[in-house]
Structure formats: structure tokens, C-alpha cells
Amino acid sequence: MSDEPVVRMGETSAGVTRPSVSPIYQTTAFDVPDLEILQQLYAGQLTGDIYTRDSNPGMRALAQSIAGLEQTEAGAVFASGMGALGSIFLTLLSAGDHVLTAQSLYGKTLQLASRMQRFGISVSAFDVSSPAQLTAQLQPNTRFVLVETVANPLLEVADIPALVAAAGAVPLIVDSTFTTPELIRPCQLGAAAVIHSASKYLNGHGDVMLGVAAGSAQLMARLNETASIFGQNANPFECWLTQRGLRTLPLRMRQICSTAGRLAQFLTTHPAVLKVHHPSLPQHPSHALAERMYPQGTGGIVAIELQTGGRTGIETVNQFMHSVPQLPFSPTLADARTTLSHPALTSHRFLSPEVRSAAGISDALLRISVGLEPLDVLVQEFDAGLKTLLK
DSSP, rough: OOOOOOGGGGOOOSSSSSSSSOOOOOOOOOOOHHHHHHHHTTTTSSSSOOOTOOOOOOEEEEEHHHHHHSSSEEEEESSSHHHHOOOOOOHHHOOTTTEEESSSHHHHHHHHHHGGGGGEEEEEEOOTTOOHHHHOOOOOOOOEEESSOOOOTOOOOOHHHHHHHTTTSEEEEEEEEETTHHHGGGGGGSSSSEEEETTTTTOSSSSSOEEEEEOOHHHHHHHHHHHHTTTTOHHHHHHHHHHHHTTTTTHHHHHHHHHHHHHHHHHTOOOOOEEOOOOTTTTTTTTHHHHHHHHSSSSSSEEEOOOOOOOOHHHHHHHHHEEESSSOOOOOOOSSSSSOOOOOTTTTSSSSHHHHHTOOOOOEEEEEESSOOOOHHHEEEEEHHHHGOOO
């Protein structure tokens, strides 16, 4: 029997074995033996954790895994992909600075860049297919250039080495969410840093909200400090789930890339489809570049524009989605399941109809995130749903 107060019970002790899976360190803070050790921890002379907003064993382990996958000095973890990107902006920019972005980016990224203009940041955009245009738009106060490896949602491919050369001394920041380090490692091609929404392929199961970055140890330390100050830090359970997801990343990406390419080929033959956007197709403007840079594929995203047949684009998409309930509408991507999304009413809804149209994002555009189902199942389901548009 023990007279120990209940608030002091339940502590674990190490045995001669260890768990097969790393534990979740679900704690707000860590007990520090004395003030001398505290000072050594702050100085980086000892490895350890003090407060989970700043660091946690599971968070550090995931950051190290991301650095290993991207072959960089260090990694960092954040509350979301936008948290990672926000930390980049808040760390590298001050009032009076300029940032140059690709024209085609995830909608929330465009919103973030626009929002930064309230704080005296100037933003301009360039066509990612034109490195010369990037060089022409650089300014003395340009602090970084931002691109996606494969753009959302029409899948334009960025020539990373060419853009690095065009940017010169200005750092290139690359969002590689669509492609993952299984398909490309931008920092190995000269980029200063790479970011991911780990909620997508890195986790791969649709049950995480997390972001990661990788690059030099100095830059990652600065990003970590920013994330702590602005509350953009990750949490231990999300990191644990993502670390688990990484174990199957190579297998998942191999299957998804194969299925996406073959599904895209099938969709080009369907009379209910006006246009298919996928870099594996010879008619895609980035096809030659994708063949050179992505021999394994460009990920699991396929975008299609539906034949409207006298309906509005939104009516057409709605009819298709109602006809295939087994293909759920989900405003995300990279779940284990195949899902559908509608860029005009989700990621890019804040843009005016005129701007969306100029960008090639019509109301009849449907984004497909290919999952792990067998190809023949997906072909049957898409065929059945698309045929309802022909009646």
C-alpha cells in the first residue's frame, strides 16, 4: 500500500525492453532536474525538451525523418501546411520586402500572399514555365521566390533547377505537397527549403492536420522559433500519426502514381470529358518536363473538365457527384480513398470568376485525388457516373 498522493501516481519506468513503436509524448511540459541543466538545454548543449510548444521527442523525431527523406540538414514541424508556409513568410519577410510567387498556386497560398500586403510586403507573380520571366521580375528587395513542384489544380510542372538558376542569389522555396520526397527532392536541386502539407501524402490516411519543412539547420531553427512565437507549432499525436504514415509512403506513392496515370488515359477517351489535365499525357503543356523530372509519376492528382451539355458547370459537377456516391466530395487530397473536389468552390473560390477563368479553372473543372483502390474499380465507377451526363 502507498500513501502517495494520487496526482503523483501513474509514472512509467523503463524496463529491459522497449516498445516496437515510439510512444506518444502527450505532455505539455517536461520536468527539468535543475537550473544548470535548464540553461544547458536553452544553450543547445544538451538534447532534451522543456515545453511542447517549442519541442517534443515525437516532433523532433518527425523533423529528423523529414530531413532524412529530403536529404537536408534539418527539418521542422508545424500545425498545418499553411502553418509551415506562414512561418516562412513571417521569418523571411519584413515591411518593405518583396516576394515573387508562381501564378498558379494553392488558393490559400495566394490568399496568404495577398494578406501579407497589409503589412507592407509587395507581391508579384510570374509564369512558372518561364524562368526568364522570374529573372525579369526580381527586385533588390526580393527575399524569396515561391513555387509548387506541381501546381494546384492544373498540374503545371516547375523546372526546379532552371528556376534556381533564374533566381540567382534569391532563395527558392518549394511546396512539394503533391509530389513528396519519393518523387523529387527540391533541396537536392538547389532549392533553399521545401515545405509539405503533411496532412496529405506524407500521412496518407486523411486523419491529420500537420505541416513540415526541410532545409538548412539555421533556417529550420529560425522557423521553429517563429512557430513557437506565433503558435504555429505541431502537436505530438499528429506527429506520431504522420511518422506512422511515412512507413508506407514508398508503396503508396508507387501505386497512386501508376493508377493516376492509367486513369487519366482512360478519361481522355470518355465522351463526357472535355479535357484531362495530367502531365503524363502528351497534350499536357508540362509533359516533356514531367517525363524528364518525374520518371515515377507526378503524384495522384488528375483534373478533368466535364462536358456540360447545356447545363451550367456547377450543375454538371453536381450531377456527376450524385451519380457516384462511392467517390466522395472532400475538400482535401491524398486520402487512402479516391476523392473529388471542385476548385472553383473550394481552394480558389475567393478569386473572381474572371480571374478563375483566365487561370483555366472553370465551374466544370473537377479535381480527382486518386487513392489506393484497384484501377478497374475506379474505371467502372467513373464510367458509370460520366455516362449519366450523356443522357
